[in-house]
Amino acid sequence: VVLTQSPGTLSLSPGDRATLSCRASQDVTSSFLAWYQQKPGQSPRLLIYGVSSRATGIPDRFSGSGSGTDFTLTIDSLEPEDFAVYYCQQFASSPGTFGQGTKVEI
Amino acid sequence: EVQLLESGGRLVQPGESLRLSCAASGFTFSSYAMSWVRQAPGGRLEWVSVMSPNGVDTYYAGAVRGRFSVSRDIPKKTLFLQMNTLTLEDTAIYFCAKGVVRGALRAPFDFWGQGTVVTVSS
Numbered sequence: 001v002v003l004t005q006s007p008g009t010l011s012l013s014p015g016d017r018a019t020l021s022c023r024a025s026q027d028v029t030s031s032f033l034a035w036y037q038q039k040p041g042q043s044p045r046l047l048i049y050g051v052s053s054r055a056t057g058i059p060d061r062f063s064g065s066g067s068g069t070d071f072t073l074t075i076d077s078l079e080p081e082d083f084a085v086y087y088c089q090q091f092a093s094s095p096g097t098f099g100q101g102t103k104v105e106i
Numbered sequence: 107e108v109q110l111l112e113s114g115g116r117l118v119q120p121g122e123s124l125r126l127s128c129a130a131s132g133f134t135f136s137s138y139a140m141s142w143v144r145q146a147p148g149g150r151l152e153w154v155s156v157m158s159p160n161g162v163d164t165y166y167a168g169a170v171r172g173r174f175s176v177s178r179d180i181p182k183k184t185l186f187l188q189m190n191t192l193t194l195e196d197t198a199i200y201f202c203a204k205g206v207v208r209g210a211l212r213a214p215f216d217f218w219g220q221g222t223v224v225t226v227s228s
Binding site for chain 1 (some may be wrong): 125141149150151152154155156163165166167184199201206211212213214216218220221
C-alpha cells in the first residue's frame with residue numbers, strides 16, 4: 001500500500017489550523033492507520049492511531065479522521081512546538097508502510 | 107520506564123554484513139511485536155522488518171527480503187537485525203520500535219529507540 005501525503009510543506013503561523021492529508025493506494029482498514037510527529041534529531045512520536053485515537057500524552061488539539069483511502073490529521077491552533085514533520089503509517093499489512101511526510105513550518 | 111537502545115551501526119563497504127542490536131527494558135519483551143524502521147538521508151521512513159509477539163512470524167520489506175533477518179534473545183531482552191550483502195541504498199538511521207498493543211502483530215509504535223547509523227560506502 002503506497003501512502004501519499006500532501007502537501008509536502010505547509011507554511012503556517014502559531015494559532016493557525018493545520019490540515020494534513022494522507023491518501024492510500026488501496027483501502028486501509030481504519031483501525032490500521034496512524035500518525036507520527038518527528039522533530040529534527042529525534043525519533044518519531046506516535047500521535048494518533050486507529051485513525052482518531054490519541055496516544056498517551058497527546059494534547060486534544062491533534063485529531064485524526066478519514067476512512068477508506070483518504071485520511072486527515074488536523075492540528076487546531078498550532079503551538080510553536082508543533083512545527084515538525086508529520087508521517088502517516090498503515091499497518092494493515094506486515095510490514096506496513098509510511099507516507100513521505102509533510103513538513104509544517106513557520 | 108520503557109527504553110530501547112540500538113547499537114551496532116558503523117561504516118561498512120558494499121557487500122559486507124552487519125548485525126544491529128536493540129536492548130529493551132521496562133516492558134514484557136516477549137509480549138509485543140518489535141520492528142526495525144530505517145530513515146535514509148532525506149528523511150523518508152521505511153518499515154524494514156517486524157517480529158510477532160510470539161516470535162514465530164517475521165516479515166520484511168521487499169527491498170531487504172532475503173538479505174536481512176530479524177531475531178531476538180528473550181532472556182537478554184534484545185532484538186537483532188542481521189544485514190547481509192549491504193548496498194549503498196541501505197545507508198540510513200536504523201530504529202527499533204515497540205508495538206503499542208500487547209499481543210498484536212499489527213500495531214503502531216509507541217516507543218522508539220534513538221537509532222543507530224549505518225553507512226554503506228566504498
